[in-house]
Amino acid sequence: MLSWGLFLGPLQGKVLLDKIVAVVGNSYLTLYQLQEMAKPLYKKLIPDNLPPQEKENLKKQLQKQLLQKWIEDTIVENEAKKYGITVSDEEVDRYLNFQIKRIGGKRAFQKFLKSQDISFEEYKNQLKKFLLKLKFVQFYVNKKIVVTSQELQQAYKKFIANYDTSPGYVITVIDIKGQKPKAQGIYARLLKGESIENICALEGVKCVKDIEVKEKELAPEILNALGGLNEGEVTPPLKREEGFYQIFKLVKKKKGLPPAFDEVKEFLYKKIFAQKAQKFLDKWIKELEDKKYIKIFM
Numbered sequence: 646m647l648s649w650g651l652f653l654g655p656l657q658g659k660v661l662l663d664k665i666v667a668v669v670g671n672s673y674l675t676l677y678q679l680q681e682m683a684k685p686l687y688k689k690l691i692p693d694n695l696p697p698q699e700k701e702n703l704k705k706q707l708q709k710q711l712l713q714k715w716i717e718d719t720i721v722e723n724e725a726k727k728y729g730i731t732v733s734d735e736e737v738d739r740y741l742n743f744q745i746k747r748i749g750g751k752r753a754f755q756k757f758l759k760s761q762d763i764s765f766e767e768y769k770n771q772l773k774k775f776l777l778k779l780k781f782v783q784f785y786v787n788k789k790i791v792v793t794s795q796e797l798q799q800a801y802k803k804f805i806a807n808y809d810t811s812p813g814y815v816i817t818v819i820d821i822k823g824q825k826p827k828a829q830g831i832y833a834r835l836l837k838g839e840s841i842e843n844i845c846a847l848e849g850v851k852c853v854k855d856i857e858v859k860e861k862e863l864a865p866e867i868l869n870a871l872g873g874l875n876e877g878e879v880t881p882p883l884k885r886e887e888g889f890y891q892i893f894k895l896v897k898k899k900k901g902l903p904p905a906f907d908e909v910k911e912f913l914y915k916k917i918f919a920q921k922a923q924k925f926l927d928k929w930i931k932e933l934e935d936k937k938y939i940k941i942f943m
Contacts, residue, residue, distance in 0.1 A: 667712055668940040669719045674712070676943070682711050689762050708943075716939060717926060718774055725781045732776045741772060743912055746904075750813065750857025779915055782922040790925065792917045798906075800913045805903040813859040814871060815897040817841060821882065821890040822849040828882035828890035835879045841894065855896055871895055 664676045686707050691700055725731070745754045758768060782790065819841075821828045831844055845852035860868060870880035874895040882890040933939045 664942070666941070666943040667716060668942075669716055670723055670938060672719050672723065674715055679708055679712060679715075682715070683707050685762060686711070712941070712943070716941075717778075717930060720930065720933065720939075721774075721778050721781050721926075724785070725777055728781075728784060730777065730780050730784055732773050732780060736776060737769060737773050740776060740912075740915075741769060743909075744772075746857070747909075747912070750815075750859070752856055752858050752862060775919070776915075778926070779919060779922060782925060783918070786922075786925060790918060790921045792914050792921070796917055797910060797913055800917055801906050801909065804909060804913065808903040809859070810901040810903060811859050811861055812901045813857065813862075813899045814895060815855055815857050815899065816871070817852060817854045817894040817896055818856060819844060819879075819892040819894070820851040820853075821892065822851075822888065823890070824888060825882070825884070825890070828892070832879065832882050832892055835892065835894075857899070859901075867891075867893060 665673050666676050666679055667674045683704070687704060690707065691703050695703070745751060748754045748757050758765060761768075763771075819831070821831060827849070831847070831850065835841075835844060841852065841854070844850060863871070866883060867880075870883060871893060874880065876895055876897055878895055880893045880895075882892050885891055930939065934941075
């Protein structure tokens with residue numbers, strides 16, 4: 646009996662993992678694919694010290710949520726393709742840049758991605774799916790979903806109430822690998838007007854341009870060095886560790902004022918529309934399930 650168990654166990658597991666759990670039109674999802682999709686969420690959301698039964702219950706909940714998302718994304722992608730609806734890279738980049746600015750700059754955005762345990766490329770991919778969903782619903786329902794000016798104004802009031810108004814800077818960071826004389830020489834060349842492009846091309850020099858940072862994110866010595874600069878000026882070399890210096894160019898000072906209504910109107914419109922569109926999608930998917938276009942086997 647034990648021998649048979651050893652031979653049959655892996656085979657039974659493979660059959661189980663290859664089981665189809667959902668079909669949408671001509672597309673299908675297997676249990677193995679679903680579990681692979683869920684692994685990052687298991688790692689992020691399920692504590693190691695949770696009792697086994699609670700872990701299993703939480704896993705099933707996460708699987709159901711992911712399954713519903715896969716169904717929704719697949720329907721939207723299939724229907725969008727049918728009608729020739731696409732999202733350009735320019736549209737994604739424009740919305741992405743706004744999101745980065747809203748969160749507080751590139752450094753704050755990187756921290757956000759790390760906290761969500763998601764890569765930059767995966768975030769862009771999710772953003773593209775989100776925009777495609779909006780476009781499709783806009784096309785499909787035409788004028789059935791309306792976002793009023795009053796709703797936009799109320800959303801703007803809420804937006805600026807939660808906006809981080811602390812002051813900050815846009816800076817270029819010049820990393821210099823070498824001793825103090827090398828750093829001082831680069832600083833002297835910058836003071837004489839040599840371009841950042843030339844400096845960044847030097848051996849042992851690396852630059853990160855136009856980073857948006859808040860004052861509260863900067864180390865005191867960097868903040869002090871930037872404090873007396875005008876826009877376009879550079880700090881003296883700051884020693885970070887042995888054989889490593891940094892020079893900071895102040896590109897722009899930011900007062901931390903919230904953006905004007907017209908600057909965020911498109912973002913707020915998409916946010917409100919997305920909330921209303923989700924209700925439409927939920928109803929539409931239920932109707933498709935009733936018509937057997939969607940089949941779920943778990």
